[in-house]
Structure formats: C-alpha cells, structure tokens
Amino acid sequence: MPAYHSASDEAAPGGTPDRSPGGASTSTAPPAGAAALRPAHPRAVPLSELRALIDAEAVPGSAGRADPAVTGVSLNTSQTLPGDLYAALPGTHRHGGQFIADAVDAGAVAVLTDPDGAALAARSGVTVPVLVHPRPRAVVGALSHRVFGPAATDEELALYAVTGTNGKTTTTYLINGLLGAAGARTGLIGTIEILAGGTAVPSVLTTPEAPQVHALLALMREHGVNAAAMEVSSHALSYHRVDGIRFDVAGFTNLTQDHLDLHGSMSEYFAAKAQLFTPEHCRRAVVLADDHWGRAMAHHAADRLGADAVTCLLVGGPEDGAPGMDAASGPDLRAVDLPGALWHVTDLTRDGLGHRFTLVGPAGVRLHARTGLPGRFNVANAALAVLMVHAGGMDPAAIQDLLEVPDVLTPQVPGRMQVIGTAPHAVVDFAHNPDALVRALEATRPDDGGRLLLVFGATGDRDATKRPLMGQIAARLADVVIVTDDDPHDEDPARIRAAVLAGAHRAVHDEGFSRVVEEVHPRAEAIRRAVALARPQDSILVAGRGHEVWQEVKGVNLPLDDRQELAAALRQVGDRGNAPVDEADPAPRDGRHQEEGNTPA
Numbered sequence: 001m002p003a004y005h006s007a008s009d010e011a012a013p014g015g016t017p018d019r020s021p022g023g024a025s026t027s028t029a030p031p032a033g034a035a036a037l038r039p040a041h042p043r044a045v046p047l048s049e050l051r052a053l054i055d056a057e058a059v060p061g062s063a064g065r066a067d068p069a070v071t072g073v074s075l076n077t078s079q080t081l082p083g084d085l086y087a088a089l090p091g092t093h094r095h096g097g098q099f100i101a102d103a104v105d106a107g108a109v110a111v112l113t114d115p116d117g118a119a120l121a122a123r124s125g126v127t128v129p130v131l132v133h134p135r136p137r138a139v140v141g142a143l144s145h146r147v148f149g150p151a152a153t154d155e156e157l158a159l160y161a162v163t164g165t166n167g168k169t170t171t172t173y174l175i176n177g178l179l180g181a182a183g184a185r186t187g188l189i190g191t192i193e194i195l196a197g198g199t200a201v202p203s204v205l206t207t208p209e210a211p212q213v214h215a216l217l218a219l220m221r222e223h224g225v226n227a228a229a230m231e232v233s234s235h236a237l238s239y240h241r242v243d244g245i246r247f248d249v250a251g252f253t254n255l256t257q258d259h260l261d262l263h264g265s266m267s268e269y270f271a272a273k274a275q276l277f278t279p280e281h282c283r284r285a286v287v288l289a290d291d292h293w294g295r296a297m298a299h300h301a302a303d304r305l306g307a308d309a310v311t312c313l314l315v316g317g318p319e320d321g322a323p324g325m326d327a328a329s330g331p332d333l334r335a336v337d338l339p340g341a342l343w344h345v346t347d348l349t350r351d352g353l354g355h356r357f358t359l360v361g362p363a364g365v366r367l368h369a370r371t372g373l374p375g376r377f378n379v380a381n382a383a384l385a386v387l388m389v390h391a392g393g394m395d396p397a398a399i400q401d402l403l404e405v406p407d408v409l410t411p412q413v414p415g416r417m418q419v420i421g422t423a424p425h426a427v428v429d430f431a432h433n434p435d436a437l438v439r440a441l442e443a444t445r446p447d448d449g450g451r452l453l454l455v456f457g458a459t460g461d462r463d464a465t466k467r468p469l470m471g472q473i474a475a476r477l478a479d480v481v482i483v484t485d486d487d488p489h490d491e492d493p494a495r496i497r498a499a500v501l502a503g504a505h506r507a508v509h510d511e512g513f514s515r516v517v518e519e520v521h522p523r524a525e526a527i528r529r530a531v532a533l534a535r536p537q538d539s540i541l542v543a544g545r546g547h548e549v550w551q552e553v554k555g556v557n558l559p560l561d562d563r564q565e566l567a568a569a570l571r572q573v574g575d576r577g578n579a580p581v582d583e584a585d586p587a588p589r590d591g592r593h594q595e596e597g598n599t600p601a
C-alpha cells in the first residue's frame, strides 16, 4: 500500500482544519483569485522550448525579449498572470484572439493561437511573440504539463480520476475519505469545490481547463498533498482539459442519458468517456460493469491497458430488492467474459438510511463495508471507491482495517441526498438527468405509505431531449409533481417547463397514473408549495440543484439555495401545520398552475 504521513502530522499551510473529505486541511476563506490557484514557485521555461515541444510556427514579437521565460499558462484573460503564455482559442461564441491585448496588459509574455487568432493578433498590433498551431486546444495540456508538471525531486502525488454520468462527486469524496483515513493528505478537484491543501475554493466547472488543472496539481504538491481525487467530465475529455495527466487509477460509474447537446449520441458520449481509459490517461481502471455500457467500457479498458490493469465491479439487482449478486445464488451470467479481476457486491442489507454490504473478489477475498449514504446507487459509489483505492496499491487487509473506521464510507457531500427535515422527510439532491432522478425518487419514497412530493425543473441551453423524459419519470414515481425552474440560462423558462410538463402529462394520460401535477414558479415558491402540501408521514424531494447557490437567468446570477429555501419553508409550516393536498388552495397564485387533480389516497 502507499505510505502516507498522518494528516495530522503537518500543519495546514494557510488554514485551520475543517470538514474537507479525506482529512485534507483547509481553511474556509472566500473564493480566491487566479494567483491563489497557482503554485507559489513556478518554474520558468523558455518559450523556444515550448515551441519545440508542440512544433508550432513562431511569429516573433516586435518588442521585449525574443525568447521570454514562461512561468504560467492561461486560456482565459480573467486568469492571466504576469509571465503567462496566453492560449487564445476559438470558442463557441467568439475567438480568444479578440482578447490578446487584454492578456498582454495582464502580463502575458507570449501567445499561443491558431491561424485565425494570429490574424487577430496582427490586427491588434500585439508586441509579444505568437506561437501558431492548427489545433491549439489540443496542445495546451502538454504545454501546461511542461510548465506546471512535477520535477524529478517532487514527492509522489497519487491521482484518482472518476468519470461517468452520475456519482462522480460522491465517489471522489468516498475515495478521499478512505485515503484520509489511511493517513494521506488529500486534494480534490470537482463540481463542488477544489481542495489543494490550503483554502477550499468553490468550483466553477466540474473539471477546470487544462492550465488550471496542471496548476492545481502543482499547488497540491507545494502543499504536501500526496493523493488527489478528481472528477473528469465528458466535456473535459472532449475539450482536452486533462491532457498531459496520467492518473494512477481511473474509475467508471455509469453512462446514462445526458449531455447529448454536446455529444449528439450515446455512442459519441461513450467514446468521449472512453478516452480516459487509455495509456495516455491512466495506469489502472476500475469499471462498474453492471450494464451494456459498463461492460463495453471494461473491454475497451482491457484492450487499451491490458486485462491485468482492469478491475470489474458488479453491484446488480433492483433498487432495494434482493441482491442480484448473492454468492449463494451461483455465478451471474453478466460476469461471463468480463476482463481482469472481478469483484461483486453481496449480502446487501438496509442499515438506517444506508446499507451494509460485502465485496467479494478474486480467490474469495471478502471486504465487509457499510455506507450511511442513502440509496442503493451509493453502494455502487462506495464499492467503486473501495476498489479504486485497492487498485491504487492498498491490500485488502489494510482496506478492511479502514472499513472499520466509523462512517469512513459516509462522507458529507453537500447537496447530494442531503436531509433537511424529518417530518416530512425532506431531501435536497443534485439529480438533474433521467437516471439520477429515478434513483433519487426510489431512494426517497416513504416506506410506510406516505406520499412522495417532487419539486424539480430542467436546465436551459442543455440537452433538451431529457426534459419530457424527466417529466415522465416524475409522474411515474412521485405522487405530487411540482414543475418549476432550474437554471434557465438564456432560454425562456416557460418553454422549458412546458417541455417537462408535456412528459408528465403523457405519463398521466397515456399510462393512467393518477397524480397531482403543478407548475409553480419561481422555484422558492414551488418549494413552499411542496411543504404546504406535505403531511408529516410524506417525503419531499427537491431535485436538480443540490449544492448550488446561484440560479443563472439570462446571464444574471440570482441567489438561490434549495437547502435554505426548504429549511425556511419547513420552519414556517412547523409554526402553522400542513394542509393536506386536497384541502390546499387549488387556485393558481403567483405563477402557480395546477395541471392535474386526484392524488392517491
């Protein structure tokens, strides 16, 4: 197993310890500027060396040094620092070449761009040298690695990547929980926050752009971080954001519908994710192989990495039903032909909100575990995290010791199945695609005949095909469906709601579900409506925005935190009692529109 110092051995640079996963010491300082996300002691690389690395054409500068020392890389002028190479990339809205003058004003000593950007540079009278490459985005990772990458003398930083449609954030927190319990000083890059050993910084993207990723890894090394877990989105793989990084272990959670606006089809979406499981990007792979996409990924990984580098995990079985992979029930056909080491989950039992389970591996090795995270999908996340740590070099006996640490597989993941109230059981979750919504609804349904109320919407400017699907799922699995707004971005929110409602109506009319379906906006009002309708034995799920604290409407960020709104609404109702759904005021009020009647008794 990797040898780690105890997290408590070292003082945190720049902060007091807090709740960060895996025992990384952090402080709770506010979001930092670009400089705070860079190493304090950057290396200086001559521009000529960078030019040779990517075989770029060079246009000499008209002033300053012919071969300046480059100490950083940026591809957005808001993050450009003195000494940077500014990568002026073609974008979906405009060309980064328009911002070269701003980059030079911010201290950029050179520019990397494509021929169109070079023309823009010439027109703006740029004085610094310009490197011209036909596909600059494809070489930014290699350049960033040269500038920010590890020196031969640096301590090892073990890197764990998680990809998949759902479960990335949760699995990275689980990995860091285990590594932290083993004494590692952990770092994190993902949707919620970035932990680089110093301050915790709220995230903007799930996977930042390549220069920032490489700078963050350098910062982690400076802060003595020796293991880091990172979410790798399909956007990241398509946009070359992790180029130049070879992860020790890459994990695959699942592939279900999302992001078809970018990828076009599920096969293309798969192909984007599959890039992670190649020798350029990882040494070992752990793949959740329960379904077609998982099995395809396992075979792809074995083809590219060799079967010895692959671990397959089967969790199987219906939600909260009999475990599909009980060792006593004999071999499962899904295991046939899976490459590499095979592990499966067995002895699955409910324990409080979470589950106990056993992982059975090659030669009958058994690991006994418990996660307090709700929903069977979190067993999959927890099992994947355990096997990724194993693939990273920790032997089963050491892992079993870690699994004895109370709640080691129950990290607090903000906005993921986060319980806000108990009577009614009220949960905020980040489910914002069809599969996640199914699983979150299944995990929230009350056991004892209470009703399930759902508040959700769909995001604007993103995969529109999932909107009616999510409406349909909502009407199938919830008793009261309140359709509201998510982040509309630049789209008309009413149009988005209409698409979601169309799916809900289809389930009600064509499939005969008897549900209350309402359209209520703004979102805070929808949350209050759900709370007003709920009885103490019911459950409320507010899905889609999880930890998010801003709602983006036409370029303006409006403060909105589902957790706060739900807590406030519950407090208010606690003072005056709940109204049963059929007694509640059915008349539309402030954007509320009741679409269907007849909730089940």
Ligand SMILES: CC(=O)N[C@H]1[C@@H](OP(=O)(O)OP(=O)(O)OC[C@H]2O[C@@H](n3ccc(=O)[nH]c3=O)[C@H](O)[C@@H]2O)O[C@H](CO)[C@@H](O)[C@@H]1O[C@H](C)C(=O)N[C@@H](C)C(=O)N[C@H](CCC(=O)O)C(=O)O
Residues within 6 Å of the ligand: 075, 076, 077, 078, 088, 089, 090, 091, 092, 093, 094, 095, 096, 097, 099, 204, 205, 206, 207, 208, 209, 233, 234, 235, 236, 239
């Ligand atoms: C669709 C997408 O991923 N777009 C990314 C892309 O933006 P773009 O091509 O539209 O950029 P643009 O506005 O046309 O500008 C062109 C160039 O000029 C630069 N620029 C622009 C303005 C300026 O003042 N200065 C400047 O330097 C930009 O950095 C860019 O390189 O390049 C930008 C610069 O890096 C990214 O910030 C931007 O991500 C946007 C913000 C985004 O929302 N991306 C999402 C969809 C995303 O990546 N999501 C995935 C996770 C999804 C999930 O799993 O749920 C993620 O990893 O976060």
Ligand SMILES: Nc1ncnc2c1ncn2[C@@H]1O[C@H](COP(=O)(O)OP(=O)(O)OP(=O)(O)O)[C@@H](O)[C@H]1O
Residues within 6 Å of the ligand: 164, 165, 166, 167, 168, 169, 170, 171, 191, 206, 231, 233, 253, 254, 377, 378, 380, 381, 415, 416, 417, 429, 430, 431, 432, 435, 436, 437, 439, 440, 546
């Ligand atoms: N293994 C899983 N399978 C299906 N759904 C899951 C799984 N894990 C989590 N979910 C659902 O997906 C939501 C998002 O979980 P999480 O943030 O861990 O995933 P993610 O892949 O990081 O998502 P995103 O890329 O959107 O940030 C959860 O709130 C839950 O509803």
